[in-house]
Amino acid sequence: MCCDNSKDQYFDELSNFIDNLEDKNGALITVLHKAQNLFGFLSQDVQKFVAKKLNIPVSKVNGVVTFYSYFTEEPTGKYVVNICMGTACFVKGSGDVLSEFENKLKIKVGETTEDGKFTLQVLRCVGACGLAPVVTINDKVYGHFTKQMVDKILDEYKE
């Protein structure tokens, strides 16, 4: 997601973002959202940086990062494949779609392929239950997903 040059740039941007906050009190989750947006994941370095800037213990930052499922401490692949495991999708067979992705990508949920291209995750409801089962790849939403579609969709993201 990022190389060393851009990393410095991201730290600068994050620093600016924190300095410009109207109220630093209670802003930790807002700051972590911004940081994850920039870096793709929340490494120990980033967590330490945030703790220092907000003047709170690193343990508190890490406590929050690990509490919420939206935050990740592992780098993710270029494309993040999310299978919706909300109830509406589950009763319509999203479990089968998930196992097909696991088979084809040869990784388990939460893992990233060796080439760093795909990360496989599950999420709870994107609120598009009319399209169930739903799969999202980065920001694109695919509806009425069947396991037969897995190959074709992965092909689209070959590059």
Add this chain to the structure above:
Amino acid sequence: MNIKSKERFNLNKINSYKELEKTYELYSEKLKASHFSDESQSSLETNSPKRYITVCGGTGCKSADSDLIITNLRSEIEKAGLAEDVTVSITGCFGFCEKGPIVKISPDNVFYVHVTPDDAYDIVNGHLVNGEAVERLLYEEPSIKQKVKRQDEMSFYKKQHRIALRNCGLINPEEISESIGCKGYLALGKVLTEMSPDDVIKLMIDSGLRGRGGGGFPTGKKWQFAKAYENDQKYIICNADEGDPGAFMDRSILEGDPNSVLEAMAIAGYAIGASKGVIYIRAEYPLAVNRLRIAIEQATELGLLGDNILGTDFSFNLDIRYGAGAFVCGEETALIHSVEGCRGEPTNKPPFPAESGLWNKPTCVNNVETLANIPAIILNGAEWYSSIGTATSKGTKVFALAGKINNVGLVEVPMGTTLREIIYDIGGGIKNGRKFKAVQTGGPSGGCIPASNLDIAIDYESLTSIGSMMGSGGMIVMDEDNCMVDIAKFYLEFTVEESCGKCTPCRVGNKRLLEILTKITNGQGTEEDLKKLKELGETIKDTSLCGLGQTAPNPILSTMKYFMDEYEAHVKDKTCPSGVCKNLLKFDITNKCIGCTKCSRNCPVSCISGKVKELHIIDQNKCIKCGACLNGCPVDAIVKK
């Protein structure tokens, strides 16, 4: 303020209630001329060439290219020389998500479903130029197998009573003038100029409105408590962290009608004496966040939010905070900790948030759907609202109808409607002609309701009495292909993952429940396990700290109550009657086999043997129950037991 929206809504600051009423009159006339169909005229027969096309811009339809549909419609309209008379605009969710993307033409009231960007030509040239509705894009009523032209003729909409969803699918949510044209902010104006905070609270108590997020606590009472605590700063929080997987009404309201929610928050602020509001919203809802930001910007620009609203002394400022994916944050105290930037763990009540909430100040937390009802109640009166519904539950409720049902979507019905009416009349019955097995309400905190209870009139009390609950309004329909033990396990997996870990019954107890269920679905369960499930489930309900743990065993207890036969089949006969639990399945090849060898080639673990033109055999010890053989068999010779 982005320039584009400023050019479009072209309104100046509104300095008083009177000015707001004038603005309303102006824009409601404009809306009437374009949006609303004249009931006396049948479709396509209006004399005026003016047409207004609305295209659904909700999350579902947007992901199916509704933006491109708008672009294509505009270019076809340009080509046909109709640009003067025809306007194309986005609107919020129509609720009929299964059939999206949806395009509606007003004033004809013609409703097109499953529209693709390529259909723009036919819609413009067929409907607009030749005056003939595009038959193939009309909705087909499943019960009579006939195409229906007008929205008001569709059975999906006929039985609905839309209060919270009144503007969704009607107005452009990114255009505050359209909201004002539909009486937006008039209730706030009325409250600020004609009513005291106590009047407002009394009206809310009289209306009988109860919290729509799950708890069902009377909204007026909640405001009364928060008002009673004196403090220099109080807060209104809008809970938009819709965590119930399978419910999406809050997202839809925020995407389709954000101004009603903002207006209601300001009204609540006036009632309890709060000058600040926070909207706590899921980060997974980027479109809703964007629409909220636009609405806040426009409302602040017009003086409908911010300092000295409508020239009065009342000020109300809003802030948006993101959730980060934690179901437990639906619980008020956990939500408040999350807004403060901490781990979202609940704390003991009392003290209730009304006394000590955000930053230890008196705080009132209301859910999105609850708030969306409030402006309508203020304008139409408590009597009007309390005349709808049942003795204990007033008004309407939005349900997210999903699962194995023909018409998936959002439906708003009066309290007291039966489950049968919702599933069969509005929902169009079960998909693919399968048999109904159960409907799950209340999400992970609720329970499964069997066919024998379908005629129960829905309200808070009736659902609780049959072992389920209203919850936030998720309604997932299941058919005979769903295994109830597997469903219970699915919900337990959810609550185990989402348990914050603070109290032992929830952290450890639910984990044990899940282990027992896993054992049963793997075919290793005993009758003793069934007893343990029940005992442990009831203990967890009685001893957990917050609502999450207190309701987590509900999916198990309700399925054990109504579908004990399925549990027993898993435990005693080691079979899964619905054919879902893989370890209990057995694949067999019958005499129908023609010996084509396809199954043995398809089998990923090479466990099928047999010669060409001879009956094949599955080695049960090696079989992984993937079903590849069954799906590929050309003569249906393979059976799943």
